[in-house]
Amino acid sequence: MYEAHHGWLTHWLHRRLRCPQDAADLSHDTFLRLILGDQPLEALREPRAYLLVIASRLLINRHHRKQVEEEALRQVATLLETQDNRGPAEIAAARDLLVSVLKLLVDELPEKPRRAFLMARLEGLSYRQIGRRLSVSESSVKQYLARALAHCHARLYDSLDTPCRT
Template identity: 60%
Template sequence: MSGQSASSLSELYRGHHGWLFGWLRKKLGCPDNAADMAHDTFVKLLGLDVLPTLQEPRAYLLVAANRLLINQYHRRRVEEETLRSMVVLLDHQVQQGPEQIIAVRQLLGKVLLLLLEELEEKPRKAFLMARVDGCSYADIARHLQVSESSVKQYLAKSLAHCHARLFDALPEGLSDD
């Protein structure tokens, strides 16, 4: 971001962050989630090469924040669907003998590792630290030197990736899509 855009973003932040946080707090009902989303909105703007000249800065911020909320909603839906799918797989294992259960779990573990290799480094590390090592979001954030919000996004991205790859690979008729 150029010096001019950075100073414009700084002015935008000082002038509208409190308002955006208040709007998000009313919409989300949670001050912590609202703070994360307000932060993520400005981080998204920071990633722009050039900040456009804004006639209506609050409208622009609302659109940016709403897009992030929609993306978060979609990620959560994919994560929930993935978890439901895993429950179905595990429920079917109950009817099998111990050897089949062990074989299925080993196969799932190998498939998961292969799918995770397709991810970027930070989402992969975050997923493994959370699911294998049992680390908290705060611990993962410190280790990866990112925010807890980024850790949540990495985990959602990892689950969404695995879900998409698994269901794309299923023969027709086996998926619920």
């Protein structure tokens, strides 16, 4: 299936992304999802349609991830502009921490806890406002935020405890 459809899918992605490297990466990610998925490959009647569904979902996830990263970077830039006394080392450390937190949020947390955390931290919404947007109770919002914070704390703490490999 890879040999029969890889070139076609990469070309389709290249037209949308306008970047051959990103298209190649996303094409490989699509086939990886196909292989790791529950759908038996022999049962696929329309493999290209199925590949398009997977690739489209990956494109949407990529777009959402970029939006989150851009908003977080805007927030950090605003914060740094108000604190002129920060040195280059502090700015670099803040940027590295931000990248780590974004990776944890986007790659590892379920959708609702991730969205609740971003609405609270980036948009400054109240529990009630977040609950309305997510169609959940304020109690659920509190649980989502606690889960997101605990997850980020645990993962960041674990990464700090890991000895460097040489």
